[in-house]
Amino acid sequence: MTEDSLVDPLVTETAHRLLSEICDHESIQAAEATGQAPEIWNAFAETGFPWISIDEDAGGSGGSLLDALEVLRLVGYHAAPIPAAETGILGGWLLANSSQELPDGITTVVPNGRENVTGSVSGDEVTVTGRALRVPWARVAERIVVPLSIEDQTVIASIDSAQCAIEPMTNMAGEPRDTVTFENVQVPLAIAAPGIDLEAFRFRGALSRAALMAGAIEKMSQLTVSYTNDRVQFGRPVAKFQAVQQHLVWGAQDAALARMVAETAAREAARGTAQFEIAAAKLVANQAAARATKACHQAHGAMGMTQEYPLHHLSRRLWSWRKEYGSDAEWSSWLGKIAVAQGADQLYPLVTGGSAVLN
Amino acid sequence: MNDLTEEQIRTELALILDRRSADTRLSTMGAGSDDLDEGRRYLANTVRDGWHVPTWPREHGGQDASAHQNSLIGRVLREFVVPDLYPFAIGLGMVGPALLQHGTEVQQRDWLKPIASGEAIWCQMFSEPEAGSDLANVALTAQQDGDEWILGGQKTWTSRAMWADWAICLARTDPTQPKHKGLTMFAIPMSLSGVEIRPLMQMNRDAHFSEVFVDGARISDQCRIGDVGEGWRVAMTVLAHERAGGGSRGGGDGNARGLKLPSWVADLQVLVGEQSSDWRNKVAAIYARDTTSRWTAQRAGDEARSTGSPGPAGSGAKLRTVNSYKSRSYLANRTAGAHGMLEDGHGYIETLTAPSMSIRGGTDEIQRNILGERVLGLPGEPRLDRDVSWSESRRGLI
Ligand SMILES: Cc1cc2nc3c(=O)[nH]c(=O)nc-3n(C[C@H](O)[C@H](O)[C@H](O)COP(=O)(O)OP(=O)(O)OC[C@H]3O[C@@H](n4cnc5c(N)ncnc54)[C@H](O)[C@@H]3O)c2cc1C
Numbered sequence: 084m085t086e087d088s089l090v091d092p093l094v095t096e097t098a099h100r101l102l103s104e105i106c107d108h109e110s111i112q113a114a115e116a117t118g119q120a121p122e123i124w125n126a127f128a129e130t131g132f133p134w135i136s137i138d139e140d141a142g143g144s145g146g147s148l149l150d151a152l153e154v155l156r157l158v159g160y161h162a163a164p165i166p167a168a169e170t171g172i173l174g175g176w177l178l179a180n181s182s183q184e185l186p187d188g189i190t191t192v193v194p195n196g197r198e199n200v201t202g203s204v205s206g207d208e209v210t211v212t213g214r215a216l217r218v219p220w221a222r223v224a225e226r227i228v229v230p231l232s233i234e235d236q237t238v239i240a241s242i243d244s245a246q247c248a249i250e251p252m253t254n255m256a257g258e259p260r261d262t263v264t265f266e267n268v269q270v271p272l273a274i275a276a277p278g279i280d281l282e283a284f285r286f287r288g289a290l291s292r293a294a295l296m297a298g299a300i301e302k303m304s305q306l307t308v309s310y311t312n313d314r315v316q317f318g319r320p321v322a323k324f325q326a327v328q329q330h331l332v333w334g335a336q337d338a339a340l341a342r343m344v345a346e347t348a349a350r351e352a353a354r355g356t357a358q359f360e361i362a363a364a365k366l367v368a369n370q371a372a373a374r375a376t377k378a379c380h381q382a383h384g385a386m387g388m389t390q391e392y393p394l395h396h397l398s399r400r401l402w403s404w405r406k407e408y409g410s411d412a413e414w415s416s417w418l419g420k421i422a423v424a425q426g427a428d429q430l431y432p433l434v435t436g437g438s439a440v441l442n
Numbered sequence: 443m444n445d446l447t448e449e450q451i452r453t454e455l456a457l458i459l460d461r462r463s464a465d466t467r468l469s470t471m472g473a474g475s476d477d478l479d480e481g482r483r484y485l486a487n488t489v490r491d492g493w494h495v496p497t498w499p500r501e502h503g504g505q506d507a508s509a510h511q512n513s514l515i516g517r518v519l520r521e522f523v524v525p526d527l528y529p530f531a532i533g534l535g536m537v538g539p540a541l542l543q544h545g546t547e548v549q550q551r552d553w554l555k556p557i558a559s560g561e562a563i564w565c566q567m568f569s570e571p572e573a574g575s576d577l578a579n580v581a582l583t584a585q586q587d588g589d590e591w592i593l594g595g596q597k598t599w600t601s602r603a604m605w606a607d608w609a610i611c612l613a614r615t616d617p618t619q620p621k622h623k624g625l626t627m628f629a630i631p632m633s634l635s636g637v638e639i640r641p642l643m644q645m646n647r648d649a650h651f652s653e654v655f656v657d658g659a660r661i662s663d664q665c666r667i668g669d670v671g672e673g674w675r676v677a678m679t680v681l682a683h684e685r686a687g688g689g690s691r692g693g694g695d696g697n698a699r700g701l702k703l704p705s706w707v708a709d710l711q712v713l714v715g716e717q718s719s720d721w722r723n724k725v726a727a728i729y730a731r732d733t734t735s736r737w738t739a740q741r742a743g744d745e746a747r748s749t750g751s752p753g754p755a756g757s758g759a760k761l762r763t764v765n766s767y768k769s770r771s772y773l774a775n776r777t778a779g780a781h782g783m784l785e786d787g788h789g790y791i792e793t794l795t796a797p798s799m800s801i802r803g804g805t806d807e808i809q810r811n812i813l814g815e816r817v818l819g820l821p822g823e824p825r826l827d828r829d830v831s832w833s834e835s836r837r838g839l840i
Contacts, residue, residue, distance in 0.1 A: 195780075217780060254783040255794065316576040318827055318835065326807040373772075380797035384574050384805060385599045388644050388798045395645035402793060403783040410779060412718070 088350050090153045091146065098132060098154045102161040111396050114164035115257030119223045124165045124189065133170040134185065142185035143175065152294040152349040156342070159298030159404075162396035164258060166191055166220040168291035174228040176287065181239035181273040188225035193218055193263065194288060194407065200265060202231040202238055209233070209272045211240050211265045217407075221249050221261035229265070230275070230284050237275035242268055254403040256396070283356070288408035289365040290352055296368040296404050297338075297345040300375050303397040304334035307379040310386070321382070333378035337371035344368060351438055359421065359438040366414040372401040445511045451518045458487050459522040478563075478605060480525040485560030493519070495534060495558050498542065502550060503558025509744055529605050533557035533564035536683045537610050544627075544668040544676050553608070553629070565606035565632070567597040567654055568677065575808050577612070578621045578674060581836075582656060584613035584628060589663045591628065593636070593656045601802075603639045603652040606632045612677050615670055617833040624832055625673030629665045636660070646794035684803050686742065686756030704729070706770055713777045713788060721777070728769045735762040754816040757809040764799045764806065771796045 105126045114120035127133065136151035137143020151172050158167045166189055174190035193200060193215040200213030211229055221227060227247060229240040248264040308331055311322035321327050348364035351357035376398040380387045387394040405411075421441070425433050432440050446454070488494045489503045496512045498504025507515065527534065538557050541550055556562035573579040582595025593613060600609070609630050616624035630637065636659030641652045668676040707725055714721060739762075742755035774789030775782040782789055800806040814820040827835035 217784065253785050255790065260784060315572075316574060316579070317823075317825070318576075321575075324807070326810075377797070381800060381806065384801050385569070385798070388801065390643040390645055398797075399645060399794070406780045406783045410776070412720075 088149070088353065090149050094135070094146070094150045095153055095157070097130070098157045099160075101126065101130060101132075102157055102163055106161040106163045108393050108396075111162055111164055111393075112390065118251060118253065118257075118259045119220070120164045121223075123163060127163070127165055127167070128170075128188075133167055134175055136172060137175050137179045137185065141179040141182075143179060148172065148353045149349050152290065152345070152352075155291055155294040156298040156345065159295035159400070160302045162299065162302070162393070162400055164256075166224070168288075168295065169219050169224075172291055173284070173288060174226070177228050177230055177239045177275070177279070177284065178226075178241055180276045180279045181241075183239065183241050183273050186225040189220060189223055190226050190228060191218055191220050191224040192228040192230070200229055200231070202229070202233050202240060204233055204238065204272055207272045208269050209238050209240055211242065211268045211270065213265055215263045215265070217252070217254075217260040218263045219261075220259045221247070221263045222251055222259055227263060230281055232281050237280040239273050239275050239279075240268075240270050241273065242270055256399040256403045258400070258403070260403075285408060286356075286358055286361045287352075289414070290348055290357075290361045292404045292408050293341070293345040293348060293361070293364040293368045296372055296401055297341040299397045299401050299404075300334075300341045300368075300371055301338040303375060303379045303394065303401075304331075304338040306394060306397070307331060307334050307382050311382050314384075314386075321384075327382050330378040330382040334375050334382075337375035337378075341368045341371040341375075355438065355442065357438050359418075359433070359441055362409075362414045362418050362421075363437075365409050366411060366418065369405045369411045369414070372405050376401055445508060445514075448514055448518060451515055452521070454491070455493065455518060455522055458491075458493075459484075459524075462521055462523050478529050481527050481530055482560040484525050484527075485530065485558065489555075489559040492558075495538060498538065498554065498558065502542075502554035513740060513744055529563055529602055530557070530560055532566050532602065532606075532610070533562060533608075536566065536680045537564045537608075539683045540610070540676060540680045541667065543679055544672075546664075548664065549629070549667065562607045563602060563605045564608045564610060565600050565602040566680070567600050567603075567609040567611040567630075568680075569599045570596060571598050575805060577677065578625070579832075579836075580612050580614055580625065582611070582613050583617070584615050584626060586615070586663075587660075590660050591663065591666070593628070593630065593659045593661065595656055597654040597656070599642075599651050599802075600639075600654045601651040603632065603654055604641060604650070608632060609654070610667070610680065612673050614832065615673070617836075618831045619671070620829055621827060621832040621835065622674045623671060625677070626670050627667040627673040627676040628661060629667055630656075630659065630661055634659045634661065644798070646791055646798075648795070681804065682753065682756050684756075685760040685809070686739075704732075706774065709788070710774060710777050713779075721773075724769075724773055728766060728773065731762070731769075732766050735759070735766060738762070754812050757804075757812045758817075760803060761806060761809050761813075767792075767799050768796045 105123045110120060110123055114123065131144035132154050134143040135146040135154060136148045139145045155168055158165065169191040170189055174192040175185055177192065178185055178190065194217060195215065200211060200215050202209045202211045218227065221244065224244050227242045227244050229242060231238045231240060242265065246268045250262040252260050252262055254260045308322070311327055311331065312320050314321050322331065344364040344367040348357055348360040351360040379394065380398060383394055386392050422430060422433060429440065485494060492498065492500060492503055492505030493515065495504045496507035496515050497509070500506050534557060538554055541553060553562070557564065568577060570580050570582060572581060582593065582597060584591045584593050597611070603609070609632055611628045611630050613626055613628055614624055615626040618624065636657050638655045639652045640655070641649045643649045644651065707729070710725070739759045742759060745755065771789055771792035775787070775793045778788035781787045784790065811823060815822050
């Protein structure tokens with residue numbers, strides 16, 4: 084393995100320590116009530132974590148994409164209610180790759196600009212119009228990034244959030260997924276670097292969600308093992324019942340699986356396009372999330388249903404992330420089409436070689 | 443009274459109820475609605491001629507209906523608008539039948555009619571922090587003092603506690619007996635001094651289940667249901683009705699005559715653009731399972747009525763109903779796509795409620811244990827504490 088195929092252990096350690104300190108049950112509950120978590124965000128941003136993998140020249144924190152995804156995995160693990168992916172490897176990445184300034188505050192990005200938001204170019208400006216749905220944390224963002232495909236170019240519009248109308252909406256996890264309306268908002272024209280287009284953005288979004296999900300499933304599995312070992316019914320810990328052990332095994336298997344695919348995709352993405360691995364990672368993470376949330380909730384009994392116990396911070400995030408940047412059906416059919424196009428003879432090489440075979 | 447024909451029942455019901463149209467939707471039990479009035483109006487309306495609980499005696503709000511007549515009424519009732527009766531379900535479906543079996547004449551006279559008319563809401567104070575699946579481990583005590591009982595302890599997950607006028611409460615009256623033997627069942631007024639309710643919020647933002655703290659609450663011996671030490675037997679009656687009840691309501695809103703699409707499919711059709719064969723397969727599988735499940739529940743229900751008490755078949759019904767609810771919720775939410783994750787998305791509340799369905803009323807694992815032991819005759823689970831006094835097993839002496 085080369086240097087850049089490894090995560091910097093210091094990143095794991097410091098991010099884990101920081102997030103354990105700043106994300107406790109109360110602060111996550113409070114964020115849900117208000118739709119924001121300024122204290123968590125400020126402490127997290129102060130370390131430069133959101134901007135890892137963006138060059139220092141471009142205003143980022145440096146470091147590799149692997150490091151950035153490791154931080155996202157830990158954000159998922161701690162159910163941190165912050166727009167880490169949006170500010171960094173999604174929005175920040177689009178800005179840096181169109182030579183635009185990174186704001187000091189929160190950046191978010193329109194996930195589905197394609198259908199609902201359009202842009203038109205005149206001179207050195209682009210005018211953006213439309214209504215974007217499910218924009219993460221728009222209400223607290225300083226800038227809203229809109230990737231647009233205009234003629235043969237990918238235009239990255241960086242919009243001051245004060246120039247948009249923002250209606251609050253929340254996802255299952257109680258995190259903001261706002262509706263943002265752009266009414267002829269004019270911003271300077273910025274063209275994305277070669278290779279950065281809407282498709283690449285969509286894959287990057289899926290990669291971010293796979294990392295978050297791997298972390299959340301792992302934490303959920305650990306929580307369930309420890310709860311069922313403490314919880315006594317019929318004179319013994321419920322973890323001693325084989326029916327409960329089956330749930331625990333599903334949780335642990337899915338945690339291992341999701342982490343493995345997320346890390347494989349991350350490693351490949353640090354090297355090249357990695358479309359095949361990312362598609363597979365998001366699909367596998369989606370399915371793992373569905374199984375593991377069922378198993379872990381069932382093993383917890385009523386305790387897992389209450390807001391006072393932390394399981395729902397993880398399960399509700401997983402149900403939401405599962406739906407972002409590609410559902411099971413979308414990635415299954417994408418993978419299916421690729422496999423069919425490669426033909427029978429190439430199936431095994433595709434499975435073992437992944438994106439390298441496609442390129 | 444002679445049994446009415448299906449057509450006669452329909453004519454009678456049409457006088458007091460509105461017919462259900464194809465786009466009438468069922469709400470999710472208890473989640474998201476605090477409206478007690480609609481259910482109250484419906485029950486007040488149907489109680490006069492005993493339409494909602496037909497098998498109950500006429501003087502208690504029923505119509506002394508036979509088992510056969512009762513299932514016919516149930517079937518015809520599906521054609522009419524019946525509101526969400528979640529707030530009233532413990533009284534109607536569990537306490538009522540248990541009182542008919544174990545209650546005194548005075549208890550039946552005082553308590554049944556207000557249940558049938560929607561006047562009184564009951565809740566179920568069984569579970570405790572240390573007594574979930576292991577229900578016989580309840581620790582809330584009742585001590586006799588003359589012809590009164592003094593209660594102390596804590597219950598948890600008590601759904602509907604904040605609405606309830608009464609609770610049916612399982613208490614320990616003799617800690618020196620083995621755990622199943624020292625229990626007694628009581629009815630307690632929720633307004634009693636010494637009863638305090640602390641609502642808990644569920645992950646679907648439903649705040650209808652609570653912790654209930656009981657400290658020195660006094661009730662008269664008239665509130666005891668069944669004999670002293672017979673609490674477990676009464677509890678089993680209540681739970682059997684809970685499970686079987688869940689079953690007979692099963693199948694969601696499948697159309698009575700089986701011709702039109704059930705409304706949940708109709709709703710999903712609006713959402714899906716392209717109906718993949720995978721999607722169609724899932725819909726058809728749920729529909730087929732629901733239909734057979736309804737028939738099975740009807741058969742088990744008729745059987746239960748002829749023997750007077752539902753047996754372990756209720757556990758099978760509960761498993762199927764839960765499975766159907768979960769499948770429909772997840773399919774609806776999946777069909778809604780990314781929008782399904784939003785608060786106003788299709789299947790949002792159901793997806794957040796679904797995990798609780800296989801827990802409340804006895805977990806899936808416990809239902810399967812019951813089926814294994816009582817229907818299939820498999821060897822029972824090892825029960826080390828069966829013959830040991832509760833206070834000893836509690837101290838970990840075994
Ligand atoms: C929404 C909701 C509403 C409720 N409303 C009420 C109410 O109104 N009144 C009331 O009294 N209670 C109520 N309950 C409580 C409910 O009855 C209990 O949650 C249920 O009995 C399970 O107990 P528990 O939650 O303590 O889980 P536990 O008993 O702790 O179970 C944890 C896990 O261990 C498994 N397990 C336990 N024992 C065994 C075994 N022997 N074999 C195999 N697996 C086992 C369980 O299946 C579960 O997966 C409600 C619960 C919920 C979720």
